[in-house]
Amino acid sequence: MAARPRPTSDEAREALQSAMARLADGDQSALEEIYRATRVKLFGITLRILGDRKEAEDALQDVYVNLWQRADRYDPSRASPIAWLAAFARNRAIDRLRTGKVRAGAVPVEEAAPLPDQTPLADALLVDAEQTAQIHKCLGALDARTQGHIRAAFFEGKTYAQLAEAADVPLGTMKSWIRRGLQRLRACLEASEKA
Amino acid sequence: MSGPEDTGPDVQRDDPMIAAEWALGLLEGEELLAARGKYATDPAFAWRKEWWDDWFAPLSDAMPGAEPGEHVWDGIAARIAAPQVPAQDPAAPAANVIELQAKVRRWQWVAAISSMAAAVALALFLTSPISRPVAPPVQVAAAAPMVATVPIGETGLRLDVTYIPDSQRMVVGAVGLKTDGVHDHELWLVPADGSALQSLGVVAPGEVRSMELPQAVTAKLGDGASLVLTREPIGGKPAGKDAGPVVAKGAFTRV
Numbered sequence: 247m248a249a250r251p252r253p254t255s256d257e258a259r260e261a262l263q264s265a266m267a268r269l270a271d272g273d274q275s276a277l278e279e280i281y282r283a284t285r286v287k288l289f290g291i292t293l294r295i296l297g298d299r300k301e302a303e304d305a306l307q308d309v310y311v312n313l314w315q316r317a318d319r320y321d322p323s324r325a326s327p328i329a330w331l332a333a334f335a336r337n338r339a340i341d342r343l344r345t346g347k348v349r350a351g352a353v354p355v356e357e358a359a360p361l362p363d364q365t366p367l368a369d370a371l372l373v374d375a376e377q378t379a380q381i382h383k384c385l386g387a388l389d390a391r392t393q394g395h396i397r398a399a400f401f402e403g404k405t406y407a408q409l410a411e412a413a414d415v416p417l418g419t420m421k422s423w424i425r426r427g428l429q430r431l432r433a434c435l436e437a438s439e440k441a
Numbered sequence: 442m443s444g445p446e447d448t449g450p451d452v453q454r455d456d457p458m459i460a461a462e463w464a465l466g467l468l469e470g471e472e473l474l475a476a477r478g479k480y481a482t483d484p485a486f487a488w489r490k491e492w493w494d495d496w497f498a499p500l501s502d503a504m505p506g507a508e509p510g511e512h513v514w515d516g517i518a519a520r521i522a523a524p525q526v527p528a529q530d531p532a533a534p535a536a537n538v539i540e541l542q543a544k545v546r547r548w549q550w551v552a553a554i555s556s557m558a559a560a561v562a563l564a565l566f567l568t569s570p571i572s573r574p575v576a577p578p579v580q581v582a583a584a585a586p587m588v589a590t591v592p593i594g595e596t597g598l599r600l601d602v603t604y605i606p607d608s609q610r611m612v613v614g615a616v617g618l619k620t621d622g623v624h625d626h627e628l629w630l631v632p633a634d635g636s637a638l639q640s641l642g643v644v645a646p647g648e649v650r651s652m653e654l655p656q657a658v659t660a661k662l663g664d665g666a667s668l669v670l671t672r673e674p675i676g677g678k679p680a681g682k683d684a685g686p687v688v689a690k691g692a693f694t695r696v
Binding site: 274277278281286289291294299302303307310311312314329330332336337340344345374377381382396397399401404407424425426428429432435 | 497605
């Protein structure tokens with residue numbers, strides 16, 4: 247990914263930031279602009295979590311409709327707009343998984359219909375590079391087993407129970423592993439914030 | 442709870458840890474609903490959840506992008522251009538009410554109520570949004586939950602109520618509340634359309650409880666709906682008796 251040119255990164259981010267601000271002011275045309283710029287990335291997320299095209303498209307619709315209704319929820323001082331939207335889309339997809347609408351669960355990466363090329367702005371809208379490096383570094387500092395489970399939770403939307411079953415360990419064991427991992431992860435991330 | 446492979450002490454599962462678990466997507470069922478309720482009412486918890494969301498967000502860069510169908514935008518455009526009224530008829534057929542009464546204990550609170558409760562309830566009606574011009578209802582995305590906080594007097598205690606339209610489940614958190622051994626507290630839904638109050642049951646002190654709501658109740662759970670809490674004998678308002686005094690109230694908002 248790093249090898250791909252991303253010449254318009256700052257412009258794309260600024261354009262998105264300004265569209266989010268206009269959306270908060272009730273400018274409906276801003277929503278289409280945001281959709282055009284972010285749909286590929288956000289659909290990639292809902293598809294990855296839900297593993298079903300139809301469900302992922304429904305979730306994607308909910309994301310943007312909800313964004314329109316509650317555009318004031320985005321606080322520009324907190325995170326880059328694409329980071330916030332990515333978290334928003336993933337949260338919505340997970341909600342869908344958890345409310346029992348979807349039985350299937352996540353699909354393996356290779357089935358998720360990737361768009362390696364010509365993805366409009368998708369590459370330009372990567373989350374902040376420094377922040378990206380830090381979370382990977384802190385995750386990488388965990389033992390391989392814990393790291394694997396935390397990644398499975400993030401990328402495949404697995405619950406404690408599913409992770410415990412997959413690893414063939416008692417539920418309580420899996421919870422302890424992950425909670426210890428999250429505690430260490432938090433300490434590492436907080437240390438980086440103070441640095 | 443700990444398995445044989447555990448080493449070291451268990452990590453304390455405090456609120457920041459629950460926020461982390463939620464951000465990662467591990468929570469389900471009642472824990473998920475309770476976390477949503479807490480998010481809406483506890484700024485420290487909300488801050489920590491978003492802190493984790495921000496930190497986890499870059500990981501999604503590793504998820505390959507994908508192109509949604511063209512109909513997706515059409516659907517979005519249609520939904521934001523033409524807000525629709527939810528399909529339920531606000532005037533529920535009488536047959537449904539009778540069926541509901543047969544099914545659910547103490548769901549209806551129609552008859553004359555005791556003077557104190559009546560006075561308070563009347564005040565609630567007068568100050569509630571129903572007396573104002575009604576804004577056109579906005580169709581809300583499927584999973585948008587509703588939350589209400591019901592502060593209990595000056596005690597600093599409160600009820601956290603979360604309702605998830607998708608699941609038709611409501612979670613009532615009464616953490617910190619203690620029973621006095623003489624009374625129970627019963628929670629009532631005050632529909633925005635001015636129709637009869639509906640019991641949501643007796644609150645369980647110190648617990649987070651989840652309940653499935655009948656469709657006739659969820660139909661009333663729109664914007665502007667509020668909640669009142671009444672003091673009742675143990676077990677809740679006796680059938681055929683008036684409801685007890687209103688001790689607290691709160692209103693629903695969308696998360």
